[in-house]
Amino acid sequence: MSDDVLHRPPVHALLADGTTVRIRPVAPADRAQLEGLYQEMSPENLRLRFFAASRRAAEQAAERACATGRPGHRALLAERAQQVLGLAEYHSGEDPASADVSIAVAEGLHHRGVGTLLVEHLVSAARTDGITTFTADALSENHKVMRLFTDLGLDITRRLDGPEVHCSIALDTDDAYLTAVEERGRTADVASLGPLLRPETVAVIGAGRTPGSVGRALLHHLHTGGFTGRLFAVNPKCTSVLGVPSYPSVALLPKVPDLAVVAAPAPAVPGIAEECGKAGVRALVVVSAGLDTGTARALVTACRTHGMRLVGPNCLGIANTEPGLGLDATFAASHPRPGTAGVAVQSGGVGIALLDGLSRLGIGVSSFVSLGDKYDVSGNDLLQWWESDDRTDLALLHLESFGNPRAFSRTARRVTRRIPVLTVDAGRTDAGRRAAASHTAAAATGTMTRQALFTQAGITATHSIGELLETAALLHSQPLPAGTRVAVVTNAGGAGVLTADACAEAGLVLPQPTPDLVDDLLTVLPEGASVGNPVDATAAVGEAELRACVDRLVAHPGVDAVLVALVPTAVAAATGDDLVRALTDGPGRRARPVAVVRLEQEVPVTLLRAADGTVPSYAEPRAVARALAHAARRAAWLARPADVPAALDDVDGARAHQVAEEYLAAHPEGGWLDPRTCADLLSCYGIPQLPWAWAETEDEAVLAAERLRGADGRVVLKAHWPGLVHKSEQRAVHLDLRGDAQVRAAYRDLETRFAGLLTGVVVQPLAPRGTELFAGVVQDEVFGPLVLFGLGGTATEILADHAARLAPLTGHDVHDLITGPRCAPLLFGAHGGGPVDLDGLEQLLHRLSRMAADLPQLAEADFNPVLATPERVTVLDARLRLLPRRSQDPYLRRLR
Incomplete structure (x- = not known):
């Protein structure tokens, strides 16, 4: 054992x-x-x-x-x-x-x-x-x-x-077992959050008489927010605060609270938590900030010992607008508007912005949790709560850190099939950084890893709070588009051009209308209208004409969404027409998404009340285009059936573990594998390599070259020593060697220039022409193994043309990896060449993913180049680095 x-x-x-x-x-x-x-x-x-x-x-x-x-x-x-x-x-x-x-x-x-x-x-x-x-x-x-x-x-x-x-x-x-574990975990999680989000009795500890104090603000919100349960204050210096009865300690309360909200100085928090636990309190919200490491550890220990769920510390509080509850334990400026959006944030400032924005839009909040330092309750917990509460139809997250990203990803993949999950991709400072080296760890960035998590889980990732609210408005009010084909209608040509440009920049498509659609639209539009895309309805368009035009576009099978760009004109004012009313009045909600752009609008986005629901209205064309592009991506993600990693029957995982353990026994600190051990490990996963031989002398190199020469008789010599990463940069490779004399000269050159370093050379036949690719893995300490794929050879350092997904890869993930990089057209036969062996490429990525998922000791894998031809896919150069890491089960049920 x-x-x-x-x-x-x-x-x-x-x-x-x-x-x-x-x-x-x-x-x-x-x-x-x-x-x-x-x-x-x-x-x-x-x-x-x-x-x-x-x-x-x-x-x-x-x-x-x-x-x-x-x-x-x-x-x-x-x-x-x-x-x-x-x-x-x-x-x-x-x-x-x-x-x-x-x-x-x-x-x-x-x-x-x-x-x-x-x-x-x-x-x-x-x-x-x-x-x-x-x-x-x-x-x-x-x-x-x-x-x-x-x-x-x-x-x-x-x-x-x-x-x-x-x-x-x-x-x-397998996936069936993980699904069963998830379901048991969801049931337990939701049950544990009941005392937190549906308490019958709440105590505020630290609520005093001083105006402006956080504790007093929390008590005021609970008292005035319509909380239907019993409410107490805990303060040894008074018997009543804001008309709420106060008691000297938790132990003296007439009823044990389900939830205690703590707004006390940081040093006092662990003692308060211990007192609450002994009294039988089931949940804590700690808004106090400034806990040092020891104080924080004592707080968590008290919560774990007594079975209390914990939100915070250093947070804004929580709210649940559920009818018949009215829980507002926050110190935001105003009460949250009841609604259907679940919100979880780590930043209190972001939380206030989202509460205000959702209230302004009329979407409102079902439940709100400010996670703060997130010692216990996390975004994963809240996703499961919203999945089960029968009220939430939109989830908004702002997470600055991830405790268990792989468990979060599995939960999010399930939840996003029921409700949209949106997030702000915070901390994108590495987004523009290019890889300075060819090995995988240098190519991978934190931004790339987070984006892979969000994409695979179906999470809509935005770049700002404004973009988050703009997208939430569209997803809340409109059906999802079936695709990316957008029709733009305008009463002013310039506004239409701006909207069309914004759509194209967001990756949306503006198809030209078919002849039958042109004829149909001309019958309802005023004289002088131009039916292209955009449709210029002219300033003379009236309310009824605009409504008929939009309805015909919505009904056309070649259109997935309609954007209407309007500017106020004296013509419409003189006739009494309200062009906005043309979009909001009607028989009911339209079958395809419709949104409006009003350049004179003062707020970035608002929801206009319509006959059956609402219509989003934006002040800026780029905002609506971004939101619609997010909606189209969500629709495409939902259209994909759920997928699982490929089954690979010819994998010898036991042998792979043995190889890794034997290497680490001989190299306790870990390191880059020698070519023979590397090849042994790759063979366990059936990863195809170009034939090669190991030589430690000049004569051995000549003999190896004789055995490996192809039809044209040319071979390659690659120097090796422990830690060598960039062979090309150090000119440690000799290509296109013909005959024994050239092989001997090449070996002597390497031996001379790298004296004291060289441990041997790898001899290979010169590879045929093909597309040079890059595939690799890096083990992220938090997220687990990340698989990268893209253009290889020396160009990988300059272009950084990579896509990334977290392992284990599904068939969808592999497809996205292959089609994601800018070089993808080369793989499918662009510029007159035939497509490469795509089945072989998919197999390579599946096998690389399986190796990464099997071996936590695999810190880094670097296949560069991978040669892709129409006949086969072959790894020409492979490097693997192992570190002594312990296996951790990311799906094992446990609290943080």
């Missing part, structure tokens, strides 16, 4: 009812508690566990569980308030890939998910140990344990043997 499993630190996680438990390895000192666990079981449950109601068997089981250090044995327990709630363990026998598993849950705690949660953690530990199968024996009447195994989401086979059932559980944690 690996040391990282044996010494894995305790973690906290949520049961199905939202209760926080602590999961940790069993220690010898736990024997008395484990015996107590069994002693308190009913005779019937003892019989189901041990096949007989034997107290002696229970004592022996407790003794075995506490015998730590036994080979092939692992035991975990779940506890709360120092009480053991359950035990799960496995031990392997002669077959190291198989282990027998057993579970025990405390009397009265069944059906709360204790056993399932423990088994999930056992599965994660077992996979780290190389165990692929759990076995278990149970009485056929033990329906609880049989249901537990069945509901895990793993493949299970059963064999009846009299009154017993022999179970075999395959620990292949």
Whole structure:
């Protein structure tokens, strides 16, 4: 058993009812508690566990569980308030890939998910140990344990043997298992957030008499915001604040609050949290700022120990406008307008801006959480809450950091299929930086990694708060466009041109109208109108004429959206026509999106009340074009069916782990692999390499060249020494070598120039002509493995023509990688050449992704160049760097 499993630190996680438990390895000192666990079981449950109601068997089981250090044995327990709630363990026998598993849950705690949660953690530990199968024996009447195994989401086979059932559980944690874990996690998460976002009783700790204090502002908002539950203040110096009864301490409150809002000086916060936990408070919102590391750690410890969910510290507060609740525990300038947008932000200033903007637009807020320093409750938690609350139809996020991006991504992929999820891509300072070196880590940027996360998860990423609100207005009020084809209508030619330019710059298409559409529009437009795209309806257009024109465009199959650019004219004023009314009045909501641009409009975006809903109106053409482009991308993402990583049958993951561990055993600090170890690792994943040979002397190089020469007799020599990254820059490559004499001369040149460094050379046949590409991986400490692809050779340093996606890659991800770079047309046969082997290219990226997902030790992989021809795809030069990293399961249920 690996040391990282044996010494894995305790973690906290949520049961199905939202209760926080602590999961940790069993220690010898736990024997008395484990015996107590069994002693308190009913005779019937003892019989189901041990096949007989034997107290002696229970004592022996407790003794075995506490015998730590036994080979092939692992035991975990779940506890709360120092009480053991359950035990799960496995031990392997002669077959190291198989282990027998057993579970025990405390009397009265069944059906709360204790056993399932423990088994999930056992599965994660077992996979780290190389165990692929759990076995278990149970009485056929033990329906609880049989249901537990069945509901895990793993493949299970059963064999009846009299009154017993022999179970075999395959620990292949595929997408079905992860989906089952996610669903259990969502149920537990939402239950745990109930006391936070739907409290029946709230206490404000730190609310005083001083006007302008944060605590007083929080209490005022709760008191005046229509909160329907009981409200208390906690202040030892007064008996009432703003008409709200006040008590000296939490312990003296007449009713234990579900939620405590803390606005106290930073040093006092941990003590307050401990007092709240002992009193039975279920959730904390800490607005206090300035907590140092020790104070913050003590706050989190108190919350975990007593099972309280925590928002903050250093936050603006929370709100839930749900009818019959009226919770506003913020110190924003005004109460949030009730509505349907869920908002989670890390910056209080951004939160205030979004609350104001959504209220102004009339969209309003369903629930708002200012995450602050985000020690516990995160964007992932809120996405799951909004998914389940039956009120939220739009999610807005502002996240400055990610605690578990891969779990966040899986949650977002699911949630974005139901509601739009928008974010501000903050911190884009690296966006314009070009890669200064060819290796993968230099090419990857934080911006690239975040954008890959957002794109793969279907999240709409904007560049500013203004753009976020502009896009939210369109998504809230209009149907999604089926594509990017836009028709522009205007009553002033200049406004139409500006709108058309903005659309083209945003990646939208302005198709010319078909002859039948031209004839149709001319029948309803005034004389002198020009029907192109834009449609110039002239200043003489009236309300009825404009409405008829827009309706005909909306109904045409060649149009996906209609933008109407209007300017006020004396002509319309003289006739009493209201051109805006032409868009808002009608039989109902139109089937395709319609938006208006009014250059005289004072606010950036507003929603005009229409007969059935609203119509977005923008002051600037670029704003509406950006919003519509975001909507089109969302529609395209939704049109793709859900996808999973490709199945690769000829991968030898066990051998790959062995190669990596053997290298790190010999090189504890890690490093770049030598060519032979590199080739060995690539062969485990079936990654095609150009034939090569290793030579450490001049004569060996000549012999290798004779074996490897192709039809034209030319070979290549590449120098190697540990740490060599840029062969071309150091002129460590000799190309186009013919005959033994040239090979000897090339070897002597490398040996002379790199004396003291050179450890050998790689000899390869000269590759045929083709397109040189780049593929690589870098392991991000937070986001996991990022796969990059683009133009290769020396051009990769200059052009930085790369696309990126987070591993593991699905078929959609691979398609996006291949089509994303600017060089993509070359791969599909542009400029008269035939397309390259696209199937081979897809396979290469899938295999690279699988290697990165399998091996956390793979810090960096760099394939440059990858030669793509119509016949095949081959890696000409590969470099891999390993570091001693421990495997972490990103989908394991645990609190931060």
